[in-house]
Amino acid sequence: MPKAPLPRYRITFIGAGAIGFTRKLVADLLAVPEFVGIELAFTGINKRNLETVTRICRADIAANGRKATITAIRTDSVVTFGNC
Numbered sequence: 716m717p718k719a720p721l722p723r724y725r726i727t728f729i730g731a732g733a734i735g736f737t738r739k740l741v742a743d744l745l746a747v748p749e750f751v752g753i754e755l756a757f758t759g760i761n762k763r764n765l766e767t768v769t770r771i772c773r774a775d776i777a778a779n780g781r782k783a784t785i786t787a788i789r790t791d792s793v794v795t796f797g798n799c
Contacts, residue, residue, distance in 0.1 A: 723752060723753075723754065724749075724750055724753045724754065725753075725754040725755075725756065726744065726753065726754070726755055726756070727755075727756040727757075727758065728740070728755065728756065728757050728758065729758050729759075730758070730759055731757030731758060731759045731765060731768055731769075731787070732759035732760070732761040732764030732765050732768060733764075733768075734764060734767060734768045734771065737757065737768045737772065738768065738771055738772060738775065741755065741772045741775065741776075741783075742775065745776065745779070745781045745783060750783075751781075751782050752782045752783065752784075753782075753783045753784075754783070754784050754786070755772075755783060755784065755785045755786070756785075756786045756787075756788065757769055757772075757785060757786070757787040757788070758787075758788050758789070758790050759787075759789060759790065760789065760790050760791070761789075762789050765787050765789055766787070769785055769787040772785055773785055
């Protein structure tokens with residue numbers, strides 16, 4: 716009996732410019748067999764950090780022979796809800 720195709724997953728990181736946290740979370744996600752071919756979307760307000768974390772995570776993915784794609788989108792503003 717043939718195997719059923721694996722589902723595609725898309726995960727969005729809001730505030731992905733937190734380099735250490737994002738890198739570790741991506742590594743943890745890529746260790747899950749069901750996430751082969753995962754699509755990751757990074758968003759953040761700090762252009763430099765967003766570019767850096769995207770570059771580092773893409774290099775980690777390639778170095779470990781994983782299959783994943785990353786899209787990075789810089790947001791222009793922060794929305795605050797409530798009385799902050």
